[in-house]
Amino acid sequence: MVENKEVLLSVKDLKVAFGAKKHSFEAVRGISFDIYKGETFGLVGESGSGKTTVGRAIIRLIPVSGGEIIFNGERISGKIPRALDKKVIRNIQMIFQDPMASLNERAKVDYIVKEGLLNTEKGLSAQEYENRVQKALMDVGLLPEFAGRFPHEFSGGQRQRIGIARALIMKPSFIIADEPISALDVSIRAQVLNLLSNLQKERGLTYLFIAHDLSVMRFISDRIAVIHKGRLVEMAETEKLFQHPLHPYTQALLSAIPLPNPEAEKQKKLKIYDPACQDYSTDPPVWAEAAEGHFILANQAELKKYREVLQHAR
Amino acid sequence: MEREVVLSVRDLNVKFRMRKKALHAIRGISLDLYQGESLAIVGESGSGKSVLSKNFIGLLDKNGYVESGTIQFGGKDITHLKEKEWEQIRGGQIAMIMQDPMTSLNPLKSIGWQICEALKYHRKIVGQAAQKKAVELLTDVGITEPETRLKQYPHEFSGGMRQRVAIAIAVACNPQVLICDEPTTALDVTIQAQILNLLKSLKDRYGLTLVFITHDLGVVANIADRIAVMYAGDIVEIGTCDEIFYDPKHPYTWALLSSLPQLGTKGEKLYSIQGTPPNLYLPIRGDAFAPRNPNALAIDYLHRPPYFQVSETHKAKTWLLDSRAPKIAPPEQIQSIRSICFLGGETDGRE
Numbered sequence: 065m066v067e068n069k070e071v072l073l074s075v076k077d078l079k080v081a082f083g084a085k086k087h088s089f090e091a092v093r094g095i096s097f098d099i100y101k102g103e104t105f106g107l108v109g110e111s112g113s114g115k116t117t118v119g120r121a122i123i124r125l126i127p128v129s130g131g132e133i134i135f136n137g138e139r140i141s142g143k144i145p146r147a148l149d150k151k152v153i154r155n156i157q158m159i160f161q162d163p164m165a166s167l168n169e170r171a172k173v174d175y176i177v178k179e180g181l182l183n184t185e186k187g188l189s190a191q192e193y194e195n196r197v198q199k200a201l202m203d204v205g206l207l208p209e210f211a212g213r214f215p216h217e218f219s220g221g222q223r224q225r226i227g228i229a230r231a232l233i234m235k236p237s238f239i240i241a242d243e244p245i246s247a248l249d250v251s252i253r254a255q256v257l258n259l260l261s262n263l264q265k266e267r268g269l270t271y272l273f274i275a276h277d278l279s280v281m282r283f284i285s286d287r288i289a290v291i292h293k294g295r296l297v298e299m300a301e302t303e304k305l306f307q308h309p310l311h312p313y314t315q316a317l318l319s320a321i322p323l324p325n326p327e328a329e330k331q332k333k334l335k336i337y338d339p340a341c342q343d344y345s346t347d348p349p350v351w352a353e354a355a356e357g358h359f360i361l362a363n364q365a366e367l368k369k370y371r372e373v374l375q376h377a378r
Numbered sequence: 379m380e381r382e383v384v385l386s387v388r389d390l391n392v393k394f395r396m397r398k399k400a401l402h403a404i405r406g407i408s409l410d411l412y413q414g415e416s417l418a419i420v421g422e423s424g425s426g427k428s429v430l431s432k433n434f435i436g437l438l439d440k441n442g443y444v445e446s447g448t449i450q451f452g453g454k455d456i457t458h459l460k461e462k463e464w465e466q467i468r469g470g471q472i473a474m475i476m477q478d479p480m481t482s483l484n485p486l487k488s489i490g491w492q493i494c495e496a497l498k499y500h501r502k503i504v505g506q507a508a509q510k511k512a513v514e515l516l517t518d519v520g521i522t523e524p525e526t527r528l529k530q531y532p533h534e535f536s537g538g539m540r541q542r543v544a545i546a547i548a549v550a551c552n553p554q555v556l557i558c559d560e561p562t563t564a565l566d567v568t569i570q571a572q573i574l575n576l577l578k579s580l581k582d583r584y585g586l587t588l589v590f591i592t593h594d595l596g597v598v599a600n601i602a603d604r605i606a607v608m609y610a611g612d613i614v615e616i617g618t619c620d621e622i623f624y625d626p627k628h629p630y631t632w633a634l635l636s637s638l639p640q641l642g643t644k645g646e647k648l649y650s651i652q653g654t655p656p657n658l659y660l661p662i663r664g665d666a667f668a669p670r671n672p673n674a675l676a677i678d679y680l681h682r683p684p685y686f687q688v689s690e691t692h693k694a695k696t697w698l699l700d701s702r703a704p705k706i707a708p709p710e711q712i713q714s715i716r717s718i719c720f721l722g723g724e725t726d727g728r729e
Binding site: 219320 | 422423536537566567568569570571572574575593594595596597599600619620623624633634635637638639640641642643644647648649650651654715716718719
């Protein structure tokens, strides 16, 4: 856990809607969280839960329809000055899910990695650009001579490294990794995960790690937030969440993790989350702190129950 | 234990013609598939696991050919069948579920039509009877309101539901063998668990023999009776589920198990396999995994290891099992596999 808690990014009551008026659909329905400097914050949810939308809203790919996003003390959502926009681009970078689709097939690796620099640091000499590209490639464990090749010449794991190099060359302080390993083979997943955590140690990077797989999250995240249908349902430090999952949806997600142990796996009972098990007609749920640092979406009656569970567990 | 062999592969070699060079994709595999079992084939991408299973269903790419070896199914060799003969077997006796349910269904036809098509071709069931059977199948795969759903098109279904439809079509013709090629890779973890449970219950109800192909050893613990680990076009280790997880012998199986994130500890390096798989255009000398194996022996580079029998059901191709080999213990992480338990703590769903 990060000791001195300096907030790097703060999301307050974020709402994102697609479509207009009658056809509008609210994909993110008011979520709030803080990300501290130097930590890895995990955002977990099923497909369609809005987790990717949150990441894209932060990096300004999608306009927000409500709430605000504050980065380094400055509001970066909505209309912002050009200079700040440039600063956001420099400081926040994204790693995408599918390395097969996120690299320009017609550009050489050299250009793919360099493109960001060309836009933000104009007027460097060709030699300097080349040095920076080569350094970025070496940082992610690729050979400098790969710069002259095309993306199709690389395997999935190597392509994902190119994607990471492209983000790193901007010297960002905050990286949004949107399912960076779900398209990769198990053996290559380990390599990319190790690379990401090494880079974090070396450069003090902060990550927002988006995924649907909680077993990977446990390995990489300091804190985890669980998102369901556009709302956060639970947020806690990783081990606390795994030890005492409170929300039935979190429990369902945990029960779905495949265990590489035949005996335990055969005894495991799969839980399926049914929203009907909660009656919110008279007492709507609120986002509240059940224990220190352990937030949950619950109504008053449930909150009381959850607090007892946590007290009992201690 | 006397069990009926459904499908028997003997010394199979498959090659692909690629720009005048030959790629040796399957390098001499022998395998028996028993009635009613579920066999998981596990390996990295490019290890040949999909190529092997495509031979069972006659869907080998045009530039691929069986160089030698046989596959016995239903009393005959199916390696050199004509397309007409394949139509009898494919779908009817051996069915397949593909990885991506988005692409394996026809977007222009209702799913009712697609299920009835299978019934018409293979079982000559048409009209009202086919409709009734289709409703039954959809109920079996856990789709609610089957009558309404029949009239809908694939785009109206979610990914998990689409995979359920694909499974319904596959089991519609009562196949003997069902091949599942990475059926859950494109799905969410929660849906993956549901599909795995569904496959398991269908296997019991329909008496299917399952071949389950995946790159993730983590998902097969529940569904597989036996596991075959493939590397560079060869089965390097095969055994029962318990034998592979609790007593793996081949260094490659060790590596695959150790790299599972479930076994990692936060803050420490996750084990990863160094290097890349061998180039299958070139002849391979010795053990194909040797260059990536941190404790490879000198003989690994010279001679290809034969199978060493560990138990009646368990064998592995590694010189480590030779009586003259030094004793090398498997990595620590995988000795703790037995202690992995449910990750939800005490307040879990076991009530």
